[in-house]
Amino acid sequence: MSTIFLDYQVEIFITMEVLTVIxxxxxxxxxxxxxxxxxxLLFILLxxxxxxxEAALAWWLYNKTGEISTLQIIITVFVLYxxxxxxxxxxxxxxxxxxxxxxxxxxxxxxxxxxQLMSLQKDPAYVARSYRRSSYIHIALFVTAQMIFxxxxxxxxxxxxxxxxxxxxxxxxTYEQSPYPNETIYSIAMLWGIIFVVDTIYSWSYTxxxxxxx
Numbered sequence: 001m002s003t004i005f006l007d008y009q010v011e012i013f014i015t016m017e018v019l020t021v022i023x024x025x026x027x028x029x030x031x032x033x034x035x036x037x038x039x040x041l042l043f044i045l046l047x048x049x050x051x052x053x054e055a056a057l058a059w060w061l062y063n064k065t066g067e068i069s070t071l072q073i074i075i076t077v078f079v080l081y082x083x084x085x086x087x088x089x090x091x092x093x094x095x096x097x098x099x100x101x102x103x104x105x106x107x108x109x110x111x112x113x114x115x116q117l118m119s120l121q122k123d124p125a126y127v128a129r130s131y132r133r134s135s136y137i138h139i140a141l142f143v144t145a146q147m148i149f150x151x152x153x154x155x156x157x158x159x160x161x162x163x164x165x166x167x168x169x170x171x172x173x174t175y176e177q178s179p180y181p182n183e184t185i186y187s188i189a190m191l192w193g194i195i196f197v198v199d200t201i202y203s204w205s206y207t208x209x210x211x212x213x214x
Contacts, residue, residue, distance in 0.1 A: 016050050023047040028097035055079045073188050128206040135203035142196045149189050153181035
């Protein structure tokens with residue numbers, strides 16, 4: 001059995017992710033279209049259970065191989081997203097489903113609070129503030145992860161600080177010259193660094209260049 005998990009770990013993770021999306025869609029359909037609340041609650045519980053299984057899979061793979069693989073880090077990112085930004089995105093998806101399904105059924109499934117939130121999402125000041133908040137969270141996660149990665153590849157605080165102060169090692173393009181412990185961590189750190197820069201510029205663009213009110 002363990003061989004199957006090792007050989008098909010990527011396929012298993014992708015299947016889990018597809019199932020989580022299906023669970024969210026079925027939650028909306030059963031709750032708002034068919035008005036079967038118990039069934040909708042079951043799909044939410046399944047979503048949470050599958051997310052927990054993804055975390056368990058990453059931990060099991062680490063214990064089995066003794067190494068941190070790209071897949072394990074991807075799973076960790078997905079799980080962290082689900083318990084942070086994913087909650088807010090789920091609420092947006094929930095309001096969208098209620099709006100669409102309510103339109104199909106010819107009834108209003110939105111509350112006054114929902115309409116206020118949807119109106120706020122068209123307010124440039126509110127949108128800019130939301131993106132700044134998410135940027136702060138991303139900065140905290142990025143810095144924390146980088147500190148952990150660098151500590152894994154260096155022997156002392158002074159050595160870590162030397163790499164932080166002098167970034168010339170980036171020009172070499174290899175993990176041997178970097179503060180990271182292996183090629184996998186190096187690649188992930190570099191890719192995440194690019195994503196971090198792009199996300200930061202994008203998030204703060206709403207503050208520097210706010211859109212006109214709708």
